[in-house]
Amino acid sequence: xxxxxxxxxxxxxxxxxxxxxxxxxxxxxxxxxxxxxxxxxxxxxxxxxxxxxxxxxxxxxxxxxxxxxxxxxxxxxxxxxxxxxxxxxxxxxxxxxxxxxxxxxxxxxxxxxxxxxxxxxxxxxxxxxxxxxxxxxxxxxxxxxxxxxxxxxxxxxxxxxxxxxxxxxxxxxxxxxxxxxxxxxxxxxxxxxxxxxxxxxxxxxxxxxxxxxxxxxxxxxxxxxxxxxxxxxxxxxxxxxxxxxxxxxxxxxxxxxxxxxxxxxxxxxxxxxxxxxxxxxxxxxxxxxxxxxxxx
Numbered sequence: 047x048x049x050x051x052x053x054x055x056x057x058x059x060x061x062x063x064x065x066x067x068x069x070x071x072x073x074x075x076x077x078x079x080x081x082x083x084x085x086x087x088x089x090x091x092x093x094x095x096x097x098x099x100x101x102x103x104x105x106x107x108x109x110x111x112x113x114x115x116x117x118x119x120x121x122x123x124x125x126x127x128x129x130x131x132x133x134x135x136x137x138x139x140x141x142x143x144x145x146x147x148x149x150x151x152x153x154x155x156x157x158x159x160x161x162x163x164x165x166x167x168x169x170x171x172x173x174x175x176x177x178x179x180x181x182x183x184x185x186x187x188x189x190x191x192x193x194x195x196x197x198x199x200x201x202x203x204x205x206x207x208x209x210x211x212x213x214x215x216x217x218x219x220x221x222x223x224x225x226x227x228x229x230x231x232x233x234x235x236x237x238x239x240x241x242x243x244x245x246x247x248x249x250x251x252x253x254x255x256x257x258x259x260x261x262x263x264x265x266x267x268x269x270x271x272x273x274x275x276x277x278x279x280x281x282x283x284x285x286x287x288x289x290x291x292x293x294x295x296x297x298x299x300x301x302x303x304x305x306x307x308x309x310x311x312x313x314x315x316x317x318x319x320x321x322x323x324x325x326x327x328x329x330x331x332x333x334x335x336x337x338x339x340x341x342x
Contacts, residue, residue, distance in 0.1 A: 162217060
């Protein structure tokens with residue numbers, strides 16, 4: 047016998063005469079920094095997707111006779127220690143850096159939300175999951191990521207996994223706290239009374255009500271993940287040469303800071319602008335989705 051449909055859910059209702067998306071956009075669009083950050087993120091995504099067509103040169107093409115050459119009309123960002131065009135390497139590097147951040151957040155999001163739902167809803171699983179997360183949180187995030195990469199081996203895939211594992215405890219705690227505050231609410235009791243099973247309650251009644259803060263946290267966590275991935279690459283634990291990646295480019299330029307400071311300047315600016323843009327987007331999403339700010 048099919049389970050009865052259950053609609054008792056304290057979903058946040060939009061203002062009369064306005065759809066949920068319209069209300070979200072009205073609040074988000076009032077955040078000018080978030081709009082600017084969104085524009086930068088869209089440009090970065092477009093550049094990363096179209097890198098082979100946008101970059102003026104190959105990221106691996108060398109001209110040793112012109113190495114350390116400064117910015118010019120021909121090479122706006124100059125040339126590096128091997129005579130490679132820095133602008134092209136920054137453009138190709140955006141594909142790696144953004145992919146590492148997005149995949150790492152995806153790993154943390156899926157793993158953390160699943161574990162958080164289980165820990166918050168099932169009392170018998172709360173202890174083991176929470177204690178495991180406490181152990182992971184006992185390590186500084188970057189040291190935990192370094193340990194994971196050291197165990198798996200230094201490359202792009204393992205760096206993504208390491209950053210994802212390092213971020214999981216934060217998602218578990220956020221999801222668990224939200225589930226604990228919801229599972230004894232009247233609409234959950236009504237769902238149980240109507241015959242809904244645990245799986246249905248978790249997927250159709252609890253998860254939709256905890257997803258907003260998770261989305262906000264994930265958008266803010268993207269900047270942290272990109273920065274952590276760049277740090278691993280800086281330490282030589284991420285993508286290996288000759289792959290173009292911003293953190294690796296900063297690392298390789300350390301020995302030439304006095305001779306050619308532009309080698310470090312442009313990849314550093316790329317990291318700074320990207321992290322700042324994602325932070326602005328996260329702030330805008332928080333203001334638009336936070337129910338406590340509705341009506342203000």
